[in-house]
Structures are given as C-alpha cells and as structure tokens.
Amino acid sequence: MTVVHRIVEAGAGRVHLVEQGSGPLVLLVHGFPESWYSWRRQLPALARAGYRVVALDVRGYGRSSKPRDPAAYRMLDLVADNVAVVRALGESSAVIIGHDWGATIAAHSALLAPETFRAVGILSVPYAPPGGPRPSEAFARMGGEEEFYVSYFQEPGQAESEIEPDVRGWLAGFYRALSGDTMAGPGAPDPHFVTREGGTLRERFPAGALPSWLTEEDLDFYAAEFERTGLTGALNRYRNMDRDWEDLAPYAGAPITQPSLFVGGERDASTMWLSDAIDAYPRTLPNLTGSHLLDCGHWIQQERPDDVNGLLLEFLDNL
Numbered sequence: 001m002t003v004v005h006r007i008v009e010a011g012a013g014r015v016h017l018v019e020q021g022s023g024p025l026v027l028l029v030h031g032f033p034e035s036w037y038s039w040r041r042q043l044p045a046l047a048r049a050g051y052r053v054v055a056l057d058v059r060g061y062g063r064s065s066k067p068r069d070p071a072a073y074r075m076l077d078l079v080a081d082n083v084a085v086v087r088a089l090g091e092s093s094a095v096i097i098g099h100d101w102g103a104t105i106a107a108h109s110a111l112l113a114p115e116t117f118r119a120v121g122i123l124s125v126p127y128a129p130p131g132g133p134r135p136s137e138a139f140a141r142m143g144g145e146e147e148f149y150v151s152y153f154q155e156p157g158q159a160e161s162e163i164e165p166d167v168r169g170w171l172a173g174f175y176r177a178l179s180g181d182t183m184a185g186p187g188a189p190d191p192h193f194v195t196r197e198g199g200t201l202r203e204r205f206p207a208g209a210l211p212s213w214l215t216e217e218d219l220d221f222y223a224a225e226f227e228r229t230g231l232t233g234a235l236n237r238y239r240n241m242d243r244d245w246e247d248l249a250p251y252a253g254a255p256i257t258q259p260s261l262f263v264g265g266e267r268d269a270s271t272m273w274l275s276d277a278i279d280a281y282p283r284t285l286p287n288l289t290g291s292h293l294l295d296c297g298h299w300i301q302q303e304r305p306d307d308v309n310g311l312l313l314e315f316l317d318n319l
Contacts (some may be wrong), residue, residue, distance in 0.1 A: 001020055001044060001047050001064075002199055003018060003019070003020050003043065003049065004016075004018070004019045004020070004115070005018055005019075006019065006026060007021065007063070008084070008085055008088035008089070009082055009084065009088060010065075010080070010081040010084035010085060010138040011061075011077055011080045012059055012065045012067045012072055012077065012081070012090070013061075013063045013064075013065030013067070014064060015056055015057065015059070015065070015081055015085055015088075015207075016036070016056065016057040016062050016063035016064045017036065017042065017054050017055065017056040017057070018036045018054070018055045018056075019037075019052065019053070019054045019147055020043045020044060020046075020047040020052075020053050021043075021047025021048070021050070021051055021052050021053050022047075022050075022120065023048065023050040023051045023052050023281050024050075024051055024052065024091060024094075024095070024316075025051075025052045025054065025086065025091045025093070025095070025103055026046055026051045026052065026053045026054070026094065026095045026097060026316065027054050027056065027082060027085065027094045027095070027106075027117075028043075028053065028054065028055040028056070028097050028098070028102075029056065029082070029085065029096065029097070029098035029099070029103075029105050029106050029109075030056075030057075030058060030061070030098075030099060030100070030101075030102045030282060031057060031098070031099045031100020031102045031103070031124070031125075032100060032101050032234055032237065032305070033221065033222070033226065033231070034061075034063045034153070034236055035057055035061050035099070035221075035222065035225050036055040036056055036057050037055075037064065037218075037221055037222065037225075037252040038055075038099065038299075038301065038302060039053075039055040039301065041134050041299055041302065041305035041309070042299065042305070042308070042309060042312065043055060043236075044160070045267070045305075045309040045313070046309070046312065046313065046316070049118050049313050049316075049317075051211045051316060052089075054085070054089065056081075056082075056086060058078065058101075058102065058105070058235070059072070059073060059078060059081055059121075059233070060080075060229075060232075060233025060234050060236055060238075060293065061225070061233060061234055062225050062228065062229065066228065066229060066232075066233040067233075070156070070236045070239050070240065071240065071243060072185075072236075073236035073237050073239070073240050074240040074243045074244055074247060075104075075105065075108050075240070075244040075247065075248065076112070076182070076221075076244075076247050076248075078105050078108075078109075078111060079102075079105070079108055079109045079112050080107045082096065082105070082106075082113075082115050082128075082150075083109070083113050086116055091095040092116070093115070093116055093118045093147070093173075093268070094116065094117060094118070095117070095118060095119045095121070096109050096110060096117045096119075096121070097120070097121035097122075097123070097312065097319065098120075098122065098123065099123040099124055099125075099300065100119070100123075100124050100125055100270075101125070102123075103122045103123050103124055103126075103127075104125055104127075104305045105121050106121070106122060106233070107120055107122055107127045107256060108248070110256050110258050110260075111251060111254060111256050114258060117258065118258055118259075118319070119259040119260065119261075120258060120259075120260050120261075121260070121261045121262075121263070121288075121303060121312060121315060121317075122260065122261065122262045122263075122309070123262075123263050123264070123300050124263075124264055124270050124271070124298055124300050125274070126262060126264065126270070126271065126274040126277040126278050126281075126287060127256060127260075127262070127277065127281075127284055128255070128274060128277040128284070129252065129253045129254050129255065129284050130244075130248035130251045130252050130254065131252030131253050133313065134242060134245055135150075135241040135244075136151070136154065137241055137244055137317070138242065139151045139241075141252075142276050143196075143248060145196070145197050145219060146184050146190075146193040146194060146195060146196060146199075147193060147194050147195075147199070147257070148192065148193055148213035149192050149193065149194065149201060150238055150241070152194050152201070153235050153238040153239070154238065156232070156237055156239070157207060159231065159235055159237065160230065160231050160232055160306070161200075162200045162201065162202055163202075163226075163231050164231060165316060166232060167223050168203075168220075168223035168227075168232075169202075169224055169228050170202055170218060171219065171223055171226070171263075172210060172214075172219055173202055173205030173206070173207075174191075175210070175211055175214055175219075176205060176206050176207075176208070176210070176211060176310075177191035177204070177205045177206060178191070178215070178268070178269075178297050178298035178299065178302060179214075179296075179297045179298070179299055180209035180241065180244070180265060180267045180268075180295065180296040180297035180303055180304060181198050181211055181212050181220050181297075181303075182206060182209070182210070182211045183203075183267065183297055184206045184207065184274065185254060187248075188204075188206070189204045190204070191204040191205055191206075191252065192269060193292045200231075205263055211299070211303070212242060213299065213302045213303050213305075214302070217268070224241055230234070236316060240250050243273045255283060255284045255285065256267055256284070256285055256287075257286060257287060258287060259287045259288075259315075259319055260287060260289065260314040261289055261290050261311065261312070262278070262281070262286045262288065262290070262291045263286070263290075263291075263292045263294065263300060263308060263311055264278070264292070264293050264294070264300070265293070265294055265295075265296040265300050265303070266293045266294065266295050266296070267295070268296070268297050268298045268300070269298070271293065276317055287313060289318065290311065290314075290315065291313055294307055294308075
C-alpha cells in the first residue's frame, strides 16, 4: 500500500505528514524526541484495516515549520495546526491519537476542537485537565537537591548544548533510559533528574545495546532529523507550559466528552507519577472505552506495536 509524503499549510507555515490508506481519517501525533517515524508500525496496520492514517511532524520537528518565536509552540497553536491538517486533507473530522507530548496535544485538540476531533486515543501520558498549580512552580518542587528534567529544559540553549554535539549518542541513551528492556535497575540514578550546577541528563543514561525495538537504521533516521533541525523547536514545547496554563485557564477541570482510549506502560514513569490522573478518568474521560497498561516502558507503540495496534483497531472499529 502506497505511503505518501506531503506538505500542507497550517498556522505557522507548513506541516509535513505521511499518509497511507483510505477510509475514515486517523491523525497520529508523536512526542519528544521523535517524529512521524515513531508511528511506522501503526501506519500500515491501520491502513490495511480500512483507515486513512496520517502521521505528522509536529511544529518544530522534521520537515514541518520551525518558528523562531518560542511562544509559537504553545498548545493553542499546536491544536490549530491539527485542525488545519484535517481541513487541508479535505475532511471535516478525524480521530486523533497521540503519544507522549503528542498524547497531551491530542487530548487538548479533542478538548478545544470537539467539532473536528470525534474521538481521542492517549498513549503513555495520562490526560489531566487544565488547572492546578503553575507548572514551573510544581516542577521546581519535584527535584529537591536535584533538578527535574522539565525544569532543566526551560533555559534556552542549555539542553541543546548537551544534546547537539552528539545527537545520535544522546538519543540512543535517552531511548535506552525509558525503554522497558534497557532502563536502569532500582538504585541507579534517575534519568529524569540532573545534578544541579552543571549536571547533565546524559551522564545518567544506561550504556549497552540498543532497545530491542530500535535498530541502528531507526536510530540513524531519528538522528539525521535532529542533526538537520536542531533541538530547539522540539524543546520549545516544554518552554510553553506556563503559557499553556494561562491560555487554558477557562478550561480548568474540563472533561473530554468524546469516546477515548488510554494505553500506558507499566514501567513508564509517566503512568506512575500521574496515577491520580488515571484514577480520575471516570470524571475527566467520562466516555472512556478502555484503559490498559502494557508490560513495557515509555515508547509504547514502538515497544509493543502488535498489542497497541490491536487496541487501536478495537477502539476505532467500535466508534
């Protein structure tokens, strides 16, 4: 089945996407630090099942536009990009599915544009409604004597100076650190934190073989994308969390009322830290059709592609 690459117009310029199949539209949104390529095992499976499947490069990644202004990466703009993609494809509605940051983008797309996104699939990072404390203050409290990675990413240029001299090596370490089959064991330094005053994430990444789901060729693809683009566009997502908190204040506590699906990894820190958000799903996702935890780490649709594909197809077929 033919895979088509195309560029469509959106709010900040262009969005690169990869399309396969025909039928009802399903939009796939990746996380950090990935690209459309993270859905390489979902595209053909969903297309064979009778869906028009589109995986995009989020603003700041791959061949999509990379605005200079950090404020151009706020959630409102990313939701607008997704709506523009659906319209550019000649459709009026879609099911949206996201992983990691893409899960949060997908969830907020469903929340803010329910007329466009008729259902939502959320992978790895549970949905938590807008509201609560200011994010920068909450994350600053998490680290104690160490600094949480989200806080570390806030300073423009800081993480870039760690990553960009050896993009491929850094990505390999980051993927290892959060993968179920290669993450460090109990007692090892937590790779989500850095030592204050000059510490790096890299020094906490486990060494050794690549995760079983990641080939050398896969790693080459990811590294080539970020070596071409740099990391600033991707990291700017983290640098807008306080802006999002302000922008989305009118939606504080709001549920997503469309049909929804959640799939997380049992060994993923995201599902552990946000277990209260999962417990709140009867209120925050009142039309949740399924909540599943798989035996894997963070890179769920790459670590467990067959299981994820089966859950996605069951969700889509029942809509």
